[in-house]
Amino acid sequence: MIRAIVTDIEGTTSDIRFVHHVLFPWARQHLADFVRAQQNQPEVADALNALRRETEQPQADIDALISTLYRFMDEDRKSTALKALQGMIWRSGYLNGDFTGHLYPDVLPALKKWREQGISLYVYSSGSVAAQKLLFGYSDCGDITALFNGYFDTRVGAKREVSAYQNIAGQIGLPAEALLFLSDIRQELDAAQQAGWHTLQLIRGEADNDSTHRQVNRFDQIKLEPFSL
Secondary structure (H helix, E strand, O other): OOOEEEEOOEOOOEOHHHHHHHHHHHHHHHHHHHHHHHOOOHHHHHHHHHHHHHHOOOOOOHHHHHHHHHHHHHHOOOOHHHHHHHHHHHHHHHHOOOOOEOOOOOHHHHHHHHHHOOOEEEEEOOOOHHHHHHHHHOEOOEOOHHHOOEEEOHHHOOOOOHHHHHHHHHHHOOOHHHEEEEEOOHHHHHHHHHOOOEEEEEOOOOOOOOOOOOEEOOHHHOOOHHHHO
């Protein structure tokens, strides 16, 4: 029986184009000015120090760090430090109403239904927890953060690593067979499945013919009964 559902964001609950055409360009545009102006603020300083540790450059100055961040953006590096800083930069965009977090229209009704059924809901994304809360707190449908029991980012591990899903299960406090992971990326689902989870692939476009996971196109196509068999 499924007792908790963990969902990815990009390509699953939200259009990947929102991330790549809105959020990423916004962060890139404001990165250098933000880092220079806020570098002594505790959360920014912590992220910059994490970046120094990640690159094994403990003496890197602010210009070198900014160059590294731009390079990581170009590489789409799943850097925890970069993701944390992006989330901080996006905050002003959400607060000022420059954009809202995209949700597919089929997502919210499904989330509400599952909560009414007593199922716990969680988010696991490569974006920072802060960025996840912003997207759902300032979504197209308003603030829906109250629907979620918790959030996970790459601090629990990379999304294609089995250990990440073992860590999440431990933090949720449920056995793997009671957990369902939703994602559009089969390699992430492979890792979750190897950790003993149930999996379901959200495919908003063409079917993934190389995938062994059940596939649906929309949240309202998700049926939980087969996972109880």
